[in-house]
Amino acid sequence: MVVDVCIIGGGMAGASVAYFAATHADVVLLEREPHVGYHSTGRSAALYAPQYGSALIRRLTAAAGAFLDSPPPSFADAPLLARRGFLTIGGASQRGALEQHEAVARASGRTTLERLSGTEACALVPSLRAAAVDWALLDPTAQDLDVEALLQGFLRGARARGARTLTDHGVTALQRTANGWRVRTAQHELEARVVVNAAGAWADETAALAGIAPLGLVPHRRTAFIFDAPESVPIARWPMVSDAEELFYFKPEAGRLLGSLAEEVPVPAADVQPDDFDVATAVDRIEQVIDFPVRRVLRSWAGLRVFGPDRDPVSGFERDAPGFYWHAGLGGYGIQTAPAMGEFAAAMILRRDLPAVIQDTGVEASALAPARLRR
Ligand SMILES: Cc1cc2nc3c(=O)[nH]c(=O)nc-3n(C[C@H](O)[C@H](O)[C@H](O)COP(=O)(O)OP(=O)(O)OC[C@H]3O[C@@H](n4cnc5c(N)ncnc54)[C@H](O)[C@@H]3O)c2cc1C
Incomplete structure (x- = not known):
C-alpha cells in the first residue's frame, strides 16, 4: 500500500489530523490497540476550559471553540459542548x-x-x-465536551473523505525511503510520503523507531x-x-x-x-x-x-528527517484544542497556507515546531 499520509496513533490527536488531512490527501491511520481512544483520549475529564494552560494553549483553545460550538452538519448527532463553568x-x-x-x-x-x-x-x-x-x-465560558462524539466525528468524517483506520496495527519499524517512509506493523507494510507521530505517551519511542532523537516528552x-x-x-x-x-x-x-x-x-x-x-x-x-x-x-x-520540556504542544516536521511530522505533547489540553491543532497540522503536512482560524490567533508555526526543543 502506498499513501500520502500515515498517522500513527488513534487518539484525539491522530483522529483530528486524519479528518483535516483527508480532504486533500490519501490517509491511513494506524492504532496499536483494538479500539481507538483507549489511552489518554478515553480517560479525560471532558472539559473545554478556555482559561486553562499556557497563553499558547489558551489561544489554541479559543481557536478550537468555533468548530466545537458549531461543527459541520452531520459531524455529530448532538451538540459537542454543554454549559458548565x-x-x-x-x-x-x-x-x-x-x-x-x-x-x-x-x-x-x-x-x-x-x-x-x-x-x-x-x-x-x-x-x-x-x-x-x-x-x-x-x-x-468553560463547557462540558462530548469526547466520544468528537473522536467519532473526526474518524467518521475522515472515512467519508477516503481515509482508512486500522486498529490492532502497532507500528514496529520505520525506515526512510527515497520518497518518504516504509512503515511496518505485524500484519502490513506500507509506504507513506509523510509519517505523523501522534503516538501520545509513546511519541518519543515511536520517533526512536525512525532513528530520531527524543524530544523529552x-x-x-x-x-x-x-x-x-x-x-x-x-x-x-x-x-x-x-x-x-x-x-x-x-x-x-x-x-x-x-x-x-x-x-x-x-x-x-x-x-x-x-x-x-x-x-x-x-x-x-x-x-x-x-x-x-x-x-x-x-x-x-x-x-x-x-x-515536553516547555509544556506546550509539538506539531511540526523534524528538521533532519524529511517527511517525519510530530503531533504530540498535548498535555492536559489535547481534547479542547483538537480542532485547531488538527487543522494546523494538516495545513503544515500538506504545505498549505495556515487556516484563518489559526492565523487569527497570532500563533506562529515556530512556537509549535519541534526545532524549538532541539536548541
Ligand atoms: C485524567 C485526565 C483528564 C484530562 N482532562 C482533559 C480535559 O478535560 N480536556 C482536555 O482537553 N484534555 C484533557 N486531558 C488530556 C487529554 O486526554 C490528552 O491531551 C489527549 O487525549 C491526548 O491525545 P493523544 O491522541 O495525543 O493521545 P492518546 O489518546 O493516548 O492516543 C495515542 C495513541 O497512540 C497509540 N500508539 C502509541 N504507539 C503506537 C504505535 N507504535 N503504533 C500504533 N499506535 C500507537 C496508542 O495506543 C494511543 O491510542 C486529560 C487527561 C487525563 C489523563
Whole structure:
C-alpha cells in the first residue's frame, strides 16, 4: 500500500489530523490497540476550559471553540459542548494565587474570569463550606465536551473523505525511503510520503523507531474517580470546582461527580492504573471543602498527560528527517484544542497556507515546531 499520509496513533490527536488531512490527501491511520481512544483520549475529564494552560494553549483553545460550538452538519448527532463553568476556589492562605490566575488570563489576551466572593461561590455550589472559600474566580465560558462524539466525528468524517483506520496495527519499524517512509506493523507494510507521530505517551519511542532523537516528552499520570452526592443535593448545574493551586477538582458527570487529585506524576508510557493513595488523598481534600462525606468511590481510572520540556504542544516536521511530522505533547489540553491543532497540522503536512482560524490567533508555526526543543 502506498499513501500520502500515515498517522500513527488513534487518539484525539491522530483522529483530528486524519479528518483535516483527508480532504486533500490519501490517509491511513494506524492504532496499536483494538479500539481507538483507549489511552489518554478515553480517560479525560471532558472539559473545554478556555482559561486553562499556557497563553499558547489558551489561544489554541479559543481557536478550537468555533468548530466545537458549531461543527459541520452531520459531524455529530448532538451538540459537542454543554454549559458548565469553571470555578477556582481559594482559601485565605491562597490569596497570592488569585492575582496569579488573573495575570495569566490577562497575558493571554482573554479575561473571561469573574471575581466572586466566597458567599457568591457558595451560592453557585451550595455544598461548599463557607469557611473553606475566601475568594473565587468563575470562568462562565468553560463547557462540558462530548469526547466520544468528537473522536467519532473526526474518524467518521475522515472515512467519508477516503481515509482508512486500522486498529490492532502497532507500528514496529520505520525506515526512510527515497520518497518518504516504509512503515511496518505485524500484519502490513506500507509506504507513506509523510509519517505523523501522534503516538501520545509513546511519541518519543515511536520517533526512536525512525532513528530520531527524543524530544523529552514525558507522560504524567493523573487519576480520576466517580462518586455520588447525596440524593437530596442537586448537582447538575454546578460548575467544575478546582482548588486555586490545583490540589484537587470535582465536576458533575452524568448525574454523579467526577473527582481528581489533579496530580502530575512522571511515569513510563503504559496502560496506567489509578493509585489508591491518590484517590484517598483527593477524597480527603474534597471532603475538606464540601459539607457531605464521599461515602464510596464507584469507579476510578488513570490516564497520561504528556508534556515536553516547555509544556506546550509539538506539531511540526523534524528538521533532519524529511517527511517525519510530530503531533504530540498535548498535555492536559489535547481534547479542547483538537480542532485547531488538527487543522494546523494538516495545513503544515500538506504545505498549505495556515487556516484563518489559526492565523487569527497570532500563533506562529515556530512556537509549535519541534526545532524549538532541539536548541
Ligand atoms: C485524567 C485526565 C483528564 C484530562 N482532562 C482533559 C480535559 O478535560 N480536556 C482536555 O482537553 N484534555 C484533557 N486531558 C488530556 C487529554 O486526554 C490528552 O491531551 C489527549 O487525549 C491526548 O491525545 P493523544 O491522541 O495525543 O493521545 P492518546 O489518546 O493516548 O492516543 C495515542 C495513541 O497512540 C497509540 N500508539 C502509541 N504507539 C503506537 C504505535 N507504535 N503504533 C500504533 N499506535 C500507537 C496508542 O495506543 C494511543 O491510542 C486529560 C487527561 C487525563 C489523563
